[in-house]
Amino acid sequence: MRSQVSRPADNHVHTHWSWDTADSSTMARACERAVAEGLPAVAFTEHLDFTVWTEEDPATAYGLIDRHPAHQLPIDVEGYFAELAECRDRFPELRILSGVETGEPHLFAASIAAHLRDSPVDRILGSLHSLSLDGRLVGVGRLLYSDPDATMRRYLGEMVDMIESSDVFQVLAHVDFPRRYWPGGSQHYVEKDYEEEYRAVFRALAGSGRALEVNTSSPLASVDQVRWFREEGGEAVSFGSDAHQPTAVGQRFDLAVDIVEAAGFRPGRDRFDFWRR
Ligand SMILES: [Zn+2]
Ligand SMILES: [Zn+2]
Numbered sequence: 460m461r462s463q464v465s466r467p468a469d470n471h472v473h474t475h476w477s478w479d480t481a482d483s484s485t486m487a488r489a490c491e492r493a494v495a496e497g498l499p500a501v502a503f504t505e506h507l508d509f510t511v512w513t514e515e516d517p518a519t520a521y522g523l524i525d526r527h528p529a530h531q532l533p534i535d536v537e538g539y540f541a542e543l544a545e546c547r548d549r550f551p552e553l554r555i556l557s558g559v560e561t562g563e564p565h566l567f568a569a570s571i572a573a574h575l576r577d578s579p580v581d582r583i584l585g586s587l588h589s590l591s592l593d594g595r596l597v598g599v600g601r602l603l604y605s606d607p608d609a610t611m612r613r614y615l616g617e618m619v620d621m622i623e624s625s626d627v628f629q630v631l632a633h634v635d636f637p638r639r640y641w642p643g644g645s646q647h648y649v650e651k652d653y654e655e656e657y658r659a660v661f662r663a664l665a666g667s668g669r670a671l672e673v674n675t676s677s678p679l680a681s682v683d684q685v686r687w688f689r690e691e692g693g694e695a696v697s698f699g700s701d702a703h704q705p706t707a708v709g710q711r712f713d714l715a716v717d718i719v720e721a722a723g724f725r726p727g728r729d730r731f732d733f734w735r736r
Contacts, residue, residue: 465716468500468731469493469709470582471560471632471672471699476539477505478532480703486542488705490550496709499730502582503543504558505534507574515569523566526589526596534559536578554731558582560632563589563596564625571627584672584699585628587618588636600640607642615656622663630697631664633674645678658687665692670733673719675711676701685722695733696724
């Protein structure tokens with residue numbers, strides 16, 4: 460087993476304060492798991508998604524009128540920060556970061572800015588979960604079935620727009636999220652088929668100095684993929700379990716560390732930092 464000294468922070472953890480996560484997934488249980496796994500830090504990055512938006516949000520100019528499905532719920536900020544404070548008292552050996560995972564941040568810039576003005580957090584992830592279809596924002600898993608290849612190319616193209624038009628997030632989460640839902644199983648997904656599209660995403664991300672997440676809920680990225688990011692100028696890599704239950708905190712981090720190391724990244728300034736080239 461790898462020495463725990465080199466285990467990175469888990470910068471992507473959900474608890475029951477996220478709309479898609481069970482009540483039993485408490486922060487305390489996630490912290491217990493993080494300590495047991497020898498992680499130096501966790502960030503509670505709850506989903507910040509919008510089912511209604513304002514005139515000022517780019518989604519309006521983009522022509523979006525609806526979202527499908529639309530069961531996303533707001534974060535109970537008061538409850539979230541109260542439990543976070545309790546955990547910081549109870550687990551002094553663990554660094555506990557506040558955070559959000561912003562969904563489609565380029566479309567909801569005004570609503571996200573308003574949320575963060577009232578409730579600033581330490582760690583902000585940027586995610587693309589949905590694409591537009593006839594004026595509706597639709598979960599990407601639902602779009603894959605008609606034409607997976609075209610959807611994947613459109614997804615990675617939209618991600619370039621998201622990076623170029625939103626500077627609110629620090630870390631790009633699960634760059635190839637649709638591979639989780641690949642028709643016939645994720646083992647049929649071929650990264651290499653999209654190398655040019657990945658490289659365009661990585662150029663945009665590296666150009667803005669932000670970190671790429673290696674997401675360990677998704678089928679793991681290959682060494683090649685992380686190396687493409689490095690070759691395009693990428694400086695920093697973040698590790699995220701995307702845990703929606705406490706037992707998944709820090710999952711497969713030893714494997715992810717091996718991949719990131721083989722792609723040419725090393726631990727950063729201290730054990731809480733991103734890994735760097
Ligand atoms: Zn996500
Ligand atoms: Zn997530």
